[in-house]
Amino acid sequence: MLVSILQAILFGLPQGALYGLMGFGISLIFGTCGVTNFAQGNSGMIGVFVGWTILAVTESLPLALIGGVLAGGLLGAGIDRVLMKRVKGLTHGGMLIITLGLLMIFDGMALIIWGTQPLIFKDIFDAPPIIAFLPESVNPEGMPLILSGNDLWSAVAALAISFGLVAFFRWSKPGIAAKAKAQDAAGAKAVGIDVAAADTLAWGVGVAAAVTAGFLIAPKSTVIPTMLVTLQLYGFTAAVFGGFASPLGAVIGGLLLGVIEKLVVLGLETLLFALGASGVNALDFQLSVVLIIIIVTLALKPTGLFASKFKGKV
Amino acid sequence: MRGTLRYALVTALLGIAAGLAVSGESFMLLILSQVLIFSIAALGLNLLTGMAGQVSIGNAAFMSIGAYTSVVLTRLGLPMSVGAIAGAALASVFGLLIGFPALRMKGFYLAVATMAFGVVVEQLITVVPALGAHDGLRNISKIFDSQLAIYFTNLAVYLTLLLVARRVAESPQGLRWRMVRDGETSARSFGVDAKKAKLSAFMMSAAYGGVAGSLYAHTVGYIRSADFGLARSLDLLAMVMIGGLGSYHGGLAGAAIIVGLRFFFSRGFGPWLTVIIGGLLIVFTLFFPRGIAWGLTLNWHKRLQLPYLWALKAVRKRRTVMDGKFIEVNGRRMYYVERGEGRPLVLAHGNTGSSRWYSRVMDLPGYRTIAPDLPNFGRSDALDVADIDAYADALAGFVEALGLSKPAVVGHSLGGAAVMAMAARRPELAGAIVIADGAAPSGLKTPEEHYPVIELYRTSPDLMRKALGAVAPTLKDERLLDDLAADAMLMAGHAYAGNARALERFDYRGRAGAFKGPVMVIWGRKDVIITEAMARETAAAYANARLEIVEGVGHSLMVEDPALFKKLVGEFLAAEA
Known part of the structure; x- marks a missing residue:
């Protein structure tokens, strides 16, 4: 049992790192601009498709990754400059509905340009899996703990990028400007901060983060228009855990979510096995359970699990 | 309902x-x-x-x-x-x-x-x-x-x-x-x-x-x-946004467009449809946040009723009511109706009004009641301007043209302001005046944001009827309201905004009291245009004005409670005679 739990945690952490990266972008955009970006997943997907196209043409993986992330950054900045600036300060509902419109547009565009056939994206990290055995005293069955190399390095990359960006937005000048804008737009403007640039930066970096998460998940999900839809829901959940406006909270919330999810599946499998329900697959319930966790968290603790000191902004 | x-x-x-x-x-x-x-x-x-x-x-x-x-x-x-x-x-x-x-x-x-x-x-x-x-x-x-x-x-x-x-x-x-x-x-x-x-x-x-x-x-x-x-939920949201957020029938328009598009694009164009619906969602949110329903409503008030309006004007302008007559005043024809014999009583209507507003109070025993259409209104000729002094002069000219001696003059709303101005400019003309829910001597400011709506009245008999319904809240006679609204549409085009501006300019503070004869001010508790303070201001402008506050009626006593109107005016004039 102990091994199963440890294994679940070990599977959960790499997933959680991706959820955290996705949640980071959502929180960053929300925290800075006050928009829940429902097009986050699909914007990232467009970036991944661009990367895939570059890979197909040049066969250079670094070029593909850089190109895809840059495309995502430009897309995000473009959304802010072309669409969002028109509705800023008007209504949150309006901005939200625009992102829903973008969600549909990107979905349709990807189908029109790249079709429905799943496209293969090769593993970014080619490393052997790690296999470890626990001492026999705690593990009488002798089951090994397994972690695939790609998962391990993806998780390391996702966490490094997430924490790097969190640090950037915490300590660099543009990052502090974005934070200042988030706390008090008028005040930030009064002390000479380019508020519009802060918004564009948040959108650009936020969408680029989604593209990165897309690249890291692409070897498993294949490259299809719906590849990031589920990841976006997990990103929302991670952001909800973290209090929605805190990028660091979202990264940590993501890791937590990854582990919870795998433990939930383990628990459900055990339960179903005990009940003798053989025809039901626990994985079918995985997303639903996670989403119910979102709804309950939102209802009981809307400020997030690690309620921060941040109390401005209505 | x-x-x-x-x-x-x-x-x-x-x-x-x-x-x-x-x-x-x-x-x-x-x-x-x-x-x-x-x-x-x-x-x-x-x-x-x-x-x-x-x-x-x-x-x-x-x-x-x-x-x-x-x-x-x-x-x-x-x-x-x-x-x-x-x-x-x-x-x-x-x-x-x-x-x-x-x-x-x-x-x-x-x-x-x-x-x-x-x-x-x-x-x-x-x-x-x-x-x-x-x-x-x-x-x-x-x-x-x-x-x-x-x-x-x-x-x-x-x-x-x-x-x-x-x-x-x-x-x-x-x-x-x-x-x-x-x-x-x-x-x-x-x-x-x-x-x-x-x-x-x-x-x-x-x-x-x-x-x-x-x-x-x-x-x-x-x-x-x-x-x-999720796609269907987004469709529903798009239907609402396209049709009009907060409108009742907008959803029908939105649903017709989205369901219709879905069938139009049924074969192989699914992705394009998704792009189009998403695009519509954005375009409507950015540029037409009130949706199609609002556009239809605006068009209904601005354009769609025009044919009906033209027909209505053509018929109404020619058809006289209550055996009315024309008389020439200052080179322009004025339309008026009269009833009864006795002491003359002139009845001046308000904004968007006509002689018909007094149709239920013309039979006042012992009085010769005379209700004109003021210039710019009803069947009378139009003026080049909309101005209270011009209306006051027309009223004075009307009294002289008919050769009335010391008539009592009643003015309602804008007509109240005109009567106040006439009595101040020509104190010798009137024997007594009654100001019913009239503008105060300091004028009446129409909020700037109402002007676009006032312009809509011009092209929308439907909206006009609703507006008149609001100034006569207890009037239950739908036929009369229809007729009042139809007559209102005969008003000169420039007078819609013009009359509101005229009431804004109107200022007889310190001058109204030049009239020394008997004055009665009537005000209805449910009036949504004139406040109690304004009615008191009007009464205070005269040395010994009688103020009658009537509970349970709105801006328009003569159509809302004609019997009470006749009783108040009759008793006041009898007491002052």
């Missing part, structure tokens, strides 16, 4: 006509049915999003719940109506459940929660074999065998739910929703229970979704969990 019924009637007639027009083609009828079904769901979403301000992107899940409940129950042998009601009830229970988190959430959290709810419902249905899992349920019993009968059933349900929605939205409950939408904190400070308001909106919205789902199942005959997924 009259407007609601008229709208429902027009929709019903158009709906029946559309159904009969394509009665032979069951495919077209199926499309029309779907338009109505999605209109019901969009109406439900509009109550939640447009009225109560809660954005939901999981409303298709309520349709799903309604559809599956209804199908399961009918398969157990229960009648379809029971299935539909049970589906709506179960959906509203879920609406309550998802509404609870909403109580503590701001808009965007709520959107995430409703999205999650939609996905959960979609996914959980696919793991239940009894509900057909991914394959869905087929061979669902239809409402009727005939596609036309199915369509008419959908139409009847839509109209019923439309009337219910309007009834609720215009009740205090609907007002509470809008208060919560526009400012939750301020709504609370007025004693609105925001929790209850939001929950009730969620439940009603969900119930509408449930009914729509049930109708969908028994109209199409085949349901899949994926039919009610």
Whole structure:
């Protein structure tokens, strides 16, 4: 049992790192601009498709990754400059509905340009899996703990990028400007901060983060228009855990979510096995359970699990 | 209520006509049915999003719940109506459940929660074999065998739910929703229970979704969990946004466009359709946030009534009423009607008025009552300007032209200002004056934002009638109101904004008191234009004016309570004679 739990945690952490990266972008955009970006997943997907196209043409993986992330950054900045600036300060509902419109547009565009056939994206990290055995005293069955190399390095990359960006937005000048804008737009403007640039930066970096998460998940999900839809829901959940406006909270919330999810599946499998329900697959319930966790968290603790000191902004 | 019924009637007639027009083609009828079904769901979403301000992107899940409940129950042998009601009830229970988190959430959290709810419902249905899992349920019993009968059933349900929605939205409950939408904190400070308001909106919205789902199942005959997924919820939102957030019939326009597009693009163009709907969502949010319904409403007031208006003017301008006559005053013809013999009593109407406003008080024993149409109004010739002094001079000229000696002069509203001005400029002309709900000596400022609406009166007899209804709130005679509104449309075009500006310029402070004769000021408690303070100001402008405050009537005593008007004026004039 102990091994199963440890294994679940070990599977959960790499997933959680991706959820955290996705949640980071959502929180960053929300925290800075006050928009829940429902097009986050699909914007990232467009970036991944661009990367895939570059890979197909040049066969250079670094070029593909850089190109895809840059495309995502430009897309995000473009959304802010072309669409969002028109509705800023008007209504949150309006901005939200625009992102829903973008969600549909990107979905349709990807189908029109790249079709429905799943496209293969090769593993970014080619490393052997790690296999470890626990001492026999705690593990009488002798089951090994397994972690695939790609998962391990993806998780390391996702966490490094997430924490790097969190640090950037915490300590660099543009990052502090974005934070200042988030706390008090008028005040930030009064002390000479380019508020519009802060918004564009948040959108650009936020969408680029989604593209990165897309690249890291692409070897498993294949490259299809719906590849990031589920990841976006997990990103929302991670952001909800973290209090929605805190990028660091979202990264940590993501890791937590990854582990919870795998433990939930383990628990459900055990339960179903005990009940003798053989025809039901626990994985079918995985997303639903996670989403119910979102709804309950939102209802009981809307400020997030690690309620921060941040109390401005209505 | 009259407007609601008229709208429902027009929709019903158009709906029946559309159904009969394509009665032979069951495919077209199926499309029309779907338009109505999605209109019901969009109406439900509009109550939640447009009225109560809660954005939901999981409303298709309520349709799903309604559809599956209804199908399961009918398969157990229960009648379809029971299935539909049970589906709506179960959906509203879920609406309550998802509404609870909403109580503590701001808009965007709520959107995430409703999205999650939609996905959960979609996914959980696919793991239940009894509900057909991914394959869905087929061979669902239809409402009727005939596609036309199915369509008419959908139409009847839509109209019923439309009337219910309007009834609720215009009740205090609907007002509470809008208060919560526009400012939750301020709504609370007025004693609105925001929790209850939001929950009730969620439940009603969900119930509408449930009914729509049930109708969908028994109209199409085949349901899949994926039919009610996120894409469908977004379709519903697009229908609401395109049709008009917060409008009752906007959803119908939105549904017609989206369902119609879906069939137009049925083969191989699905992705383009997604792009187009997403694009429409953005374009309408950015540029037409009030949707098609608002555009139609504006056009109705600006253009669509013009043919009727031209016909009305052509007929009315020529037809005289109550054996009226013309008399030339200062080179222009003035129209007037008169009744009775005795002491002369001149009755001057208000803005957008005519001699007809006095038609119910002309028979005053012992008096020769004379009601003119002021220049710019009714059947009298127009002036180049709209100005109170010009009206006062016309009135003075009218008195002289008829050779009246010391007549009593009554002025209503704008006419009250004209009488005040005439009496100040020519104190020797009038024997006594009565100012009924008239503008005060300091003038009457019309808020700048009303001017665009005032311009709309010019082209919309419908709106004019509503406005007059508001200034005569207790007038129950619909025929008279129709006639007053029709006469109002004869006013000179420049006078619509012009009269409001004239009342704004009007200033007889310190001058009104030049008239030393007897004065009576009448004011109705329900007046929405003149305040009690203004009425008191008018009375205070004269040395010994009598102020009559009348409870229970609005701005227009002479049409609202003619008997009381005659009694007050008669007693006042008798006492002063």
